Amino acid sequence: MSHIHIPDGIIPFSWWIVGYAITFIIMFYILKDIKNDDVRRKIPITGIVAAIMLLGMSIPLGIIPVHLSLAALAGILVGPGLGFISVFVVNTILALFGHGGITIVGLNTLVIGAEVFIAYHIFKLLTGKTKLFLRAFISTSTAVITSLIMMILIVGFSVDFNEAIPHHHSDCSECHSSIDNTHHHEGENHVAAHNNHLEDEHHHGEDGHHHEEGHNNISDTQYLFFSGWAALAAIFVIAIILESLGIALVVNFFAKIRPDFIINI
DSSP: OOOOOOOTTTSOHHHHHHHHHHHHHHHHHHHHHOOHHHHHHHHHHHHHHHHHHHHHTTSOOSSSSOOOOOHHHHHHHHHHHHHHHHHHHHHHHHHHTTSSOGGGHHHHHHHHHHHHHHHHHHHHHTTTTSOHHHHHHHHHHHHHHHHHHHHHHHHHHHTOGGGGSTTHHHHHHHHHHHHHHHHHTTTTOHHHHHHHHHHHHHHBOTTSOBOOTTOTHHHHOEETTEETHHHHHHHHHHHHHHHHHHHHHHHHHHHHHOGGGSTTO
């Protein structure tokens, strides 16, 4: 849910290069301190979790305009080290398929990787204090909320807070389509195309994203019978509950068939 979909050329250079630098530093220390025996034992489940994350971050839920990340599951099942590395691999694969730019991989890894670390430590902290299902639910929801806030702040301060709105990217595809159509007819009617281009410049940035005066994108958000900020809040709340509930059920399932995969069960 906290995955940044922004294409290359939008996030400023200083932001994404720092994201890559911090990500590589974290992975360097993870690989330096990781134990070979632990890797051999957890590689199979790490691959499974990475595949689950890849599916979760690729397929929209349909009922809400977001997708799951399932990174908290990686933290609970394989730990923060291998979980963070699997997040980097998944984000790289998604970027190669156009699911966000290559330059965003570092920032995406930090945002979603935060879910791995937070879920792991909260799940571990709650050991013996509550039931397994509730531990997984609380650790996942806390991790998702934190990464969501990180994503909104990073995107908001580096580009525009409207870029973090769930429906924004679907709107952008329509913007790109209209621009493509304008260029397609440019040879037929140069004057009309020129006028359209001037009008488009008033409503669009150079990246093709829609920027209405007053930033009305949030007020235009519609979901169920909600609108504006209420619709945005409803989307996030439902998504957090669905992801937390889903991961809690998966953790309960693994506890029955492979309890050795669950940290401090």
